[in-house]
Amino acid sequence: xxxxxxxxxxxRDQPRxxxxxxxxxxxxxxxxxxxxxxxxxxxxxxxxxxxxxxxVDTSAARRLPGVRAVVTREDAPQLAVGLHQPLFDxxxxxIGQEVAAVAALDEATAAEAAALVRVEYExxxxxxxxEAALVEGAAQLHPKAPGNVAWELAEVHGDPExxxxxxxxxxxxxxxxxxxxxxxxxxxxxxADYTAGGRLTVWTPSQSALLFQKALxxxxxxxxxxxxxxxxxxxxxxxxxxxxxPHHFVAALLSRKAGRPVKLRAVADEEFIMCRAGGRSRYRFxxxxxxxxxxxxxxxxxxxxxGAYVESQMILTTLTKSxxxxxxxxxxxxxxxxxxCTNNLPYYFHHGGGLAQMQFGxxxxxxxxxxxxxxxxxxxxxxxAVGKGHTTMSGAHFASCGLxxxxxxxxxxxxxxxxxxxxxxxxxxxxxIGAMASGAKGVFRHDTSAAFIKIAEDGTMxxxxxxxxxxxxxxxxxxxxxxxxxxxxxxxxxxxxxxTDVAPLDxxxxxxxxxxxxxxxxxxxxxxxxxxxxxxxxxxFGVKIAQVVFRDRQVWPKGAPGQAIALKQLVHDTLHSREGxxxxxxxxxxxxxxxxxxxxxxxxxxxxxxxxxxxxxxxVERVVAAHDVGRALNPxxxxxxxxxxxxSGLSQALYEEVLMEDGQALNPSRLDYRLPRSFEMPAVEHxxxxxxxxxxxxxxxxxxxxxxxxxMQAIANAVAHAIGVPVTEMPMTPSRVxxxxxxxxxxxAGDPPLRHLLRGRRLR
Amino acid sequence: xxxxxxxxTVNGDTHELAVAPNATLVEVIRDRLGLTGTKRGCTxxxxxxxxxxxxxxxxxxxxxTLAVAWxxxxxxxxxxxxxxxxxxxxxxAFWELGAVQxxxxxxxxxxxxxxxxxxxxxxxxxAIDEALAGTLCRCTGHIKVKQAVASAVARVAADHVAxxxxxxxxxxxx
Numbered sequence: 037x038x039x040x041x042x043x044x045x046x047x048r049d050q051p052r053x054x055x056x057x058x059x060x061x062x063x064x065x066x067x068x069x070x071x072x073x074x075x076x077x078x079x080x081x082x083x084x085x086x087x088x089x090x091x092v093d094t095s096a097a098r099r100l101p102g103v104r105a106v107v108t109r110e111d112a113p114q115l116a117v118g119l120h121q122p123l124f125d126x127x128x129x130x131i132g133q134e135v136a137a138v139a140a141l142d143e144a145t146a147a148e149a150a151a152l153v154r155v156e157y158e159x160x161x162x163x164x165x166x167e168a169a170l171v172e173g174a175a176q177l178h179p180k181a182p183g184n185v186a187w188e189l190a191e192v193h194g195d196p197e198x199x200x201x202x203x204x205x206x207x208x209x210x211x212x213x214x215x216x217x218x219x220x221x222x223x224x225x226x227x228a229d230y231t232a233g234g235r236l237t238v239w240t241p242s243q244s245a246l247l248f249q250k251a252l253x254x255x256x257x258x259x260x261x262x263x264x265x266x267x268x269x270x271x272x273x274x275x276x277x278x279x280x281x282p283h284h285f286v287a288a289l290l291s292r293k294a295g296r297p298v299k300l301r302a303v304a305d306e307e308f309i310m311c312r313a314g315g316r317s318r319y320r321f322x323x324x325x326x327x328x329x330x331x332x333x334x335x336x337x338x339x340x341x342x343g344a345y346v347e348s349q350m351i352l353t354t355l356t357k358s359x360x361x362x363x364x365x366x367x368x369x370x371x372x373x374x375x376x377c378t379n380n381l382p383y384y385f386h387h388g389g390g391l392a393q394m395q396f397g398x399x400x401x402x403x404x405x406x407x408x409x410x411x412x413x414x415x416x417x418x419x420x421a422v423g424k425g426h427t428t429m430s431g432a433h434f435a436s437c438g439l440x441x442x443x444x445x446x447x448x449x450x451x452x453x454x455x456x457x458x459x460x461x462x463x464x465x466x467x468x469i470g471a472m473a474s475g476a477k478g479v480f481r482h483d484t485s486a487a488f489i490k491i492a493e494d495g496t497m498x499x500x501x502x503x504x505x506x507x508x509x510x511x512x513x514x515x516x517x518x519x520x521x522x523x524x525x526x527x528x529x530x531x532x533x534x535x536t537d538v539a540p541l542d543x544x545x546x547x548x549x550x551x552x553x554x555x556x557x558x559x560x561x562x563x564x565x566x567x568x569x570x571x572x573x574x575x576x577f578g579v580k581i582a583q584v585v586f587r588d589r590q591v592w593p594k595g596a597p598g599q600a601i602a603l604k605q606l607v608h609d610t611l612h613s614r615e616g617x618x619x620x621x622x623x624x625x626x627x628x629x630x631x632x633x634x635x636x637x638x639x640x641x642x643x644x645x646x647x648x649x650x651x652x653x654x655x656v657e658r659v660v661a662a663h664d665v666g667r668a669l670n671p672x673x674x675x676x677x678x679x680x681x682x683x684s685g686l687s688q689a690l691y692e693e694v695l696m697e698d699g700q701a702l703n704p705s706r707l708d709y710r711l712p713r714s715f716e717m718p719a720v721e722h723x724x725x726x727x728x729x730x731x732x733x734x735x736x737x738x739x740x741x742x743x744x745x746x747x748m749q750a751i752a753n754a755v756a757h758a759i760g761v762p763v764t765e766m767p768m769t770p771s772r773v774x775x776x777x778x779x780x781x782x783x784x785a786g787d788p789p790l791r792h793l794l795r796g797r798r799l800r
Numbered sequence: 801x802x803x804x805x806x807x808x809t810v811n812g813d814t815h816e817l818a819v820a821p822n823a824t825l826v827e828v829i830r831d832r833l834g835l836t837g838t839k840r841g842c843t844x845x846x847x848x849x850x851x852x853x854x855x856x857x858x859x860x861x862x863x864x865t866l867a868v869a870w871x872x873x874x875x876x877x878x879x880x881x882x883x884x885x886x887x888x889x890x891x892x893a894f895w896e897l898g899a900v901q902x903x904x905x906x907x908x909x910x911x912x913x914x915x916x917x918x919x920x921x922x923x924x925x926x927a928i929d930e931a932l933a934g935t936l937c938r939c940t941g942h943i944k945v946k947q948a949v950a951s952a953v954a955r956v957a958a959d960h961v962a963x964x965x966x967x968x969x970x971x972x973x974x
Contacts, residue, residue: 055895056887058903061837061878065904068836219938221841221849221904271904272938304843387938507902507939672898676944680901683941706846706936714942715929 075139077300078146082128085379085699086162093154102145105294118347129344132309139290162379166341186346189353194368199333203324211397215694222271224310225301228287241270243278244544251280273506274387308704315341315383319397342375343382361428362471399749436727438664439638446662450642466753470745474738475633476547485554486540486624487561495604502542521562523586548738555733560623634731639663641746652770662723666737685747806871811880825862837878848935849908857918878907899948901939
């Protein structure tokens with residue numbers, strides 16, 4: 037176990053190493069890439085939600101001066117995006133689906149040529165409401181999806197019926213969330229260069245170069261070595277950039293045909309077609325509570341509109357299924373998750389990975405169940421929360437867990453005891469709690485990250501990683517970890533990443549695996565380099581290798597700091613020794629578990645809101661966020677991660693919705709798809725809880741998605757508290773709030789029916 | 801399409817360019833001058849990532865501005881903010897206070913904040929809120945960005961006091 041007092045780099049504020057590049061306009065993003073002879077692409081897209089493509093006439097487009105390539109299905113009869121979506125399908129299944137594409141000398145010519153492609157469609161009846169698709173007798177959209185259920189996962193733990201029979205309180209509730217868009221600052225874009233030698237280089241923002249490389253290699257019949265992924269600075273990920281999309285294939289195909297590099301970027305509303313975020317989803321929960329206030333059983337029946345093609349959305353069901361076990365000590369669970377085919381665009385998920393969205397419902401449902409039993413929600417959570425050492429029914433083990441501490445601290449700082457049930461009319465306070473796995477085993481049989489480190493003669497270092505940094509400052513975190521191991525400064529370390537020709541393997545920056553997995557890989561690589569140096573130092577000092585201390589750019593024998601030599605002197609001496617050793621460390625990390633992960637982060641947030649009863653507008657006044665991150669490697673950056681997730685959670689809870697009508701997005705623009713503006717964002721108070729995870733790098737766990745799972749439910753519970761009724765559909769727009777208030781049977785009471793408080797405890 | 805010859809000064813460098821009448825400043829700056837620090841976002845004025853400054857230091861959405869209308873004018877982009885290799889107080893504050901995450905909206909935010917500082921050196925919290933309202937940023941939730949701008953306002957004011965002995969704070973310079 038790492039003691040905080042022993043750390044010299046970890047836990048101190050380190051401004052991000054690439055900050056100056058990002059602040060002076062020198063950071064290179066994919067749209068900044070200009071290659072000699074580069075062409076510009078435009079895609080011809082289906083205007084219909086479902087239709088047979090009868091004929092595609094490209095003759096006029098090909099004749100337009102400046103056009104260098106036109107591709108249709110004939111150019112790629114076997115090419116598929118993921119498992120199920122043929123590129124340029126013979127039947128289009130959503131509005132915006134690719135039918136053909138052109139590459140020309142400039143974007144205007146490409147757009148003109150795309151408009152000249154004549155496509156003849158035979159319209160087919162479409163289903164765009166996922167609940168209509170589930171109705172018996174609904175037309176079957178895909179041969180492999182009877183009943184329009186493309187995938188179903190069901191699992192039972194314990195004996196739910198018995199647990200319900202033994203429950204003193206039980207209730208059932210249904211919630212909905214609506215289509216969303218990741219809304220990254222950087223629009224979707226790819227530059228592909230498919231050279232005659234059979235080498236494909238693709239520049240594109242990505243959360244996982246490895247997954248993209250594998251998918252493109254398989255699609256084009258290339259070896260992985262022939263596909264080079266270039267991940268430059270990436271303008272946000274938010275779980276939306278972890279899988280390859282049609283535009284990557286289209287750009288590569290056009291480049292292959294033209295023999296020149298091709299840039300394909302989303303223009304205007306195309307951004308909403310190329311993006312695959314959340315679809316409309318329904319969450320039904322039924323839970324039972326014992327007379328002692330213990331949560332006994334949870335049943336979840338979830339249905340997700342997965343749109344026209346199922347690719348990797350199955351992960352939504354595995355994630356939500358596992359999540360049911362992470363927060364409370366339960367006797368039984370029953371889960372069913374279904375992916376439903378429709379003629380909407382293929383959905384994936386939004387920031388929060390489907391879990392934050394499920395928590396919008398589940399958190400409200402349990403809050404209501406607690407109130408049914410006369411329990412204060414904070415007391416309910418504390419009574420039922422998992423703790424350190426707990427092993428769930430599904431096999432997850434918590435070697436560290438600060439959940440109860442997060443709940444207690446957030447509630448206390450927010451003034452819960454003074455406010456819950458005591459706020460003026462139309463003001464409310466609500467709590468949300470959450471957990472998050474640090475790792476992604478299950479995508480592959482391994483969950484491996486690897487790292488190299490090399491040390492120059494003057495003691496400066498280069499750290500090689502395949503982990504992308506989409507803004508979360510993970511590269512700086514990796515430098516901090518290496519610096520701590522080697523007694524160096526983060527600023528002495530250059531992090532080299534983004535080129536699969538150079539970087540070692542890394543599954544990627546998703547499922548919150550970066551800090552934990554890649555961090556442990558960096559520890560291994562830096563420790564390997566340190567061992568090489570320690571051998572030389574031990575000989576010099578006449579001590580055992582284990583007794584060599586590396587700290588503050590100096591090296592000394594344990595207990596004798598007076599004998600210290602400079603780290604760079606040791607590196608120099610190692611190189612100039614008879615052996616002539618150049619120091620290069622290498623390492624990797626893979627979770628020793630067969631599935632799942634070694635560490636989970638936990639958190640609790642309390643939100644306070646006010647509701648305007650005339651307009652239905654919800655204003656979030658304050659959010660207190662307490663998060664067990666194991667160890668904050670870089671505290672100010674950790675705060676920034678929490679801020680961003682509270683923002684995104686608030687944004688999804690109250691604002692974000694792609695309004696769909698018959699498969700058509702009605703508001704596909706940054707202006708009409710609303711996000712909170714600067715003045716709509718409340719202050720966020722951070723409480724960082726450090727449970728010091730025994731398996732985490734210097735005790736650290738993820739902080740990339742744990743906070744957002746708490747936010748939407750906290751706000752929803754505060755709204756319910758303010759207006760006396762729940763708003764069961766997200767986003768909680770003014771119209772939905774007004775509708776909920778109109779359906780309310782009685783005005784909001786000053787006090788909920790607090791019949792008793794368990795164990796007589798009260799939070800101040 | 802008929803081209804127009806325009807003279808544009810960007811970050812002190814004057815360029816003579818033949819541009820189409822519908823070419824926007826963001827296209828000319830990025831694609832013709834190679835100054836890719838100015839980002840291309842929604843191209844409809846809603847996200848703010850393309851913000852630059854005009855010669856009076858005002859914020860300008862370069863995606864909504866026709867290049868021909870700025871013939872003979874002088875503009876500043878993100879590449880022209882740091883002077884003599886030294887970061888501007890805004891850039892320094894953004895960096896130190898963790899206001900930079902993915903970095904795609906950062907140039908637009910810095911140019912927006914620079915315009916605010918030039919136009920309102922005493923900008924208070926509501927003024928900062930209002931100025932930043934035109935830029936979308938999912939990563940930071942605006943919180944540390946606002947702190948950084950407020951910090952830069954204070955730094956610039958302190959520098960101004962330090963540089964002007966007659967301002968009443970005479971003893972400070974020793």
